[in-house]
Amino acid sequence: VPASSNLLRALDSSLETVVSKVSPAVVQIVVTGYGRSESHGHTDAALVRQRATGTGVIVDPDGYIITNAHVVEGAQRIKVILPPPAVDSPLELQPIHAGQILEARLLGTHKQSDLALLKIEATHLPSANLRSDVRVHQGELVFAIGTPEGLRSTVTMGVVSSLARQLEADNPMVYIQTDAALNPGNSGGPLVDIDGNVIGINTLILSQGGGSEGLGFAIPAAIVDFDYRNLRKSGHVQRVAVGLRTQNI
Secondary structure (H helix, E strand, C coil): CCHHHHHHHHHHHHHHHHHHHHHHHEEEEEEEEEEEEEECCEEEEEEEEEEEEEEEEEEECCCEEEECHHHCCCEEEEEEECCCCCCCCCCCCCCCCHHHEEEEEEEEEECCCCEEEEEECCCCCCCCEECCCCCCCCCCEEEEEECHHHCCCEEEEEEEEEEEEECCCCCCCEEEEECCCCCCCCCCCEEECCCCEEEEEEEEECCCCCCCCCCEEEEEHHHHHHHHHHHHHHCCCCCCCCCCCCCCC
């Protein structure tokens, strides 16, 4: 067997291992609520029932789930659909059964970072590692796992395009930029490195037509971890202030 073929098989096996490690912790989020309908560019006064889907990642086996704040904004009811068990045959159907669908409580949101924390009543769940201590490098391989356009358990691959990308000059929020394909429904899903570490939470895209153009952005794991600990503790995020003073030297 040619050496190049063996290298490709080794790479393929490594990628499969990473995906199988993280995918069980990635869930679909279904939100129902009410909003104002739009027609011909005008917003109607009447409220209509709306339904939206997004993605979340289980960060604690006891049912704590991180997602985007905009995914659950205006929600009256939040359901979480757990991923189905892995199957060996691509032709084997995987219908959603009642045990996979769980009601979720919203514990808190932080709109500045666009993060939210959900809780489902379940234990011993597969969870993903939020690794705020892992260094991220421009050009490294990454995976986005989520529910684009409602298609559950979808994996896309790309690279880290840029680090600490600031999209607005007057907004201190920074992102990891990636060209891994992101589309509506990927919001709240994990951006994962080749070791299976969650290095960010996918949150937005820059697009002229609404689809993926290779300009996706994820909230860095350090920010996610900080917000998660605060939301779990108190339901909101404490603003951090650093006191400075000048001194002649």
